[in-house]
Amino acid sequence: DLHRLIRRQRQMCIRDSLCPVLAVHYHQKYQRNEQHEYHQEKEYHLRPIPLDLSHFIISFREYEKYSRDFVALEHKLDALQTKPALTRDGVRITLLGNIEFPDEAQVVLEKGGEGIGLYRTEFLYLNRPNEPTEEEHYQAYAETVRVFRERPVVFRTVDLGADKYTQSRRWAPEPNPFLGLRSIRYCLKNLTMFKRQLRAILRASVLGQVKIMFPLITNIQELMQAKMILHDVMEDLDEESIRYNRDIEVGIMIETPSAALTASTLARDTDFFSIGTNDLTQYTLAVDRGNELVSTLYSAADPAVLRLIRMVTQDAHKAQIGLSVCGETASEPEYVMLLLGMGIRTLSLTPPMIPEIKQVIRSVTLEECHKLTRKVVGMNSERQISGYLRSAARKILPEAY
Ligand code: PEP
Ligand code: MG
Numbered sequence: 001d002l003h004r005l006i007r008r009q010r011q012m013c014i015r016d017s018l019c020p021v022l023a024v025h026y027h028q029k030y031q032r033n034e035q036h037e038y039h040q041e042k043e044y045h046l047r048p049i050p051l052d053l054s055h056f057i058i059s060f061r062e063y064e065k066y067s068r069d070f071v072a073l074e075h076k077l078d079a080l081q082t083k084p085a086l087t088r089d090g091v092r093i094t095l096l097g098n099i100e101f102p103d104e105a106q107v108v109l110e111k112g113g114e115g116i117g118l119y120r121t122e123f124l125y126l127n128r129p130n131e132p133t134e135e136e137h138y139q140a141y142a143e144t145v146r147v148f149r150e151r152p153v154v155f156r157t158v159d160l161g162a163d164k165y166t167q168s169r170r171w172a173p174e175p176n177p178f179l180g181l182r183s184i185r186y187c188l189k190n191l192t193m194f195k196r197q198l199r200a201i202l203r204a205s206v207l208g209q210v211k212i213m214f215p216l217i218t219n220i221q222e223l224m225q226a227k228m229i230l231h232d233v234m235e236d237l238d239e240e241s242i243r244y245n246r247d248i249e250v251g252i253m254i255e256t257p258s259a260a261l262t263a264s265t266l267a268r269d270t271d272f273f274s275i276g277t278n279d280l281t282q283y284t285l286a287v288d289r290g291n292e293l294v295s296t297l298y299s300a301a302d303p304a305v306l307r308l309i310r311m312v313t314q315d316a317h318k319a320q321i322g323l324s325v326c327g328e329t330a331s332e333p334e335y336v337m338l339l340l341g342m343g344i345r346t347l348s349l350t351p352p353m354i355p356e357i358k359q360v361i362r363s364v365t366l367e368e369c370h371k372l373t374r375k376v377v378g379m380n381s382e383r384q385i386s387g388y389l390r391s392a393a394r395k396i397l398p399e400a401y
Helices: 002-011 020-031 035-040 060-078 104-110 134-148 183-189 191-207 220-239 257-261 263-269 277-285 292-297 303-319 333-342 351-363 366-377 382-396
Strands: 094-099 116-120 152-156 209-214 249-254 272-275 322-325 346-349
Touching: 060 351, 094 104, 094 351, 104 134, 104 351, 116 134, 116 346, 134 152, 134 191, 134 209, 183 191, 183 220, 191 209, 191 220, 209 220, 209 272, 220 249, 220 263, 249 257, 249 263, 257 263, 257 277, 257 303, 263 272, 263 303, 272 303, 277 303, 303 322, 303 333, 303 366, 303 382, 333 351, 333 366, 333 382, 346 351, 351 382, 366 382
Parallel strands: 094 116, 094 346, 116 152, 152 209, 209 249, 249 272, 272 322, 322 346
Antiparallel strands: none
């Protein structure tokens, strides 16, 4: 459990020096939903990952030892930065980074990432009383695209609502916000705001390999409507003689069971899928991803979640569209072999985890991944699957466990 906590800290981009007491502090603040203060702190990259923190009362000496071991491992793995993410039998895996701010792009590069698979653009909206202007959007996006030049940068359109609401909406909470007006639903009801962001993304698209991704799609109408609005914005830019990439790739996140179950239909109208396992797990298992009381149920290793991921992978392959996983599962060493074995070749990770995941990839063959996947597919319980995945990962990267 301690390993899990320390890894979580690193996934959250919380610096090495931070001790679990602080992690508890941040987590509790988050739980109390004090978003306003929370987002004013520098170290707030906390993704809502449920942890039962009562297990983590340890001595400082014990923490120091674990922390030292992890830092040593991190230094060792940083040497992999320029090495490719190749399996032992030569299969190339693409490792991208998940970011929230332009200055994190550099970290992705330093850690060996090959582009941005998920730019969480909603962070521009938080912690401020007014909406960002088109120019503010554009400047933030252009800065990132320039860092990556010809390498992909996937901008996810704003994913506001649920746990990430603007200052104005903070005072009008919905009774059931994760099932409410969030994400693409919110954008489709706030077209001026949505169009402003799309204009900025399109303007930045001439600077590199920019892609657009819509979050939380639940049905084909939403996708068609979002694409129609994108075309409207393109027409506006045409009229104003503003340049953009007309062939920009447009993808969607697969984060709801309905999207996973209708992936073959959605695939016809989209260039790529990115599986958001954080929300997909939450919605499949009906478990609030930020609620500690039910955190033991929250696991992507649940057979129901894995079945959906497999289905989406098969449908994406059949339709010959792009596919990646960008939820936290992709950043967990335990899941790498399974995802590869299912046929996933692109992972978008929290930047500090890129070297560790690359090390796992470089230590295995695809045949081993397939074998592991076949075994897992035959298992019935989350406990059995997660135990099996953990012991397989421990054999490959013992230093991390
Ligand atoms: C996800 O849901 O898996 C995801 C990547 O999006 P977010 O964590 O920002 O909701
Ligand atoms: Mg999500």
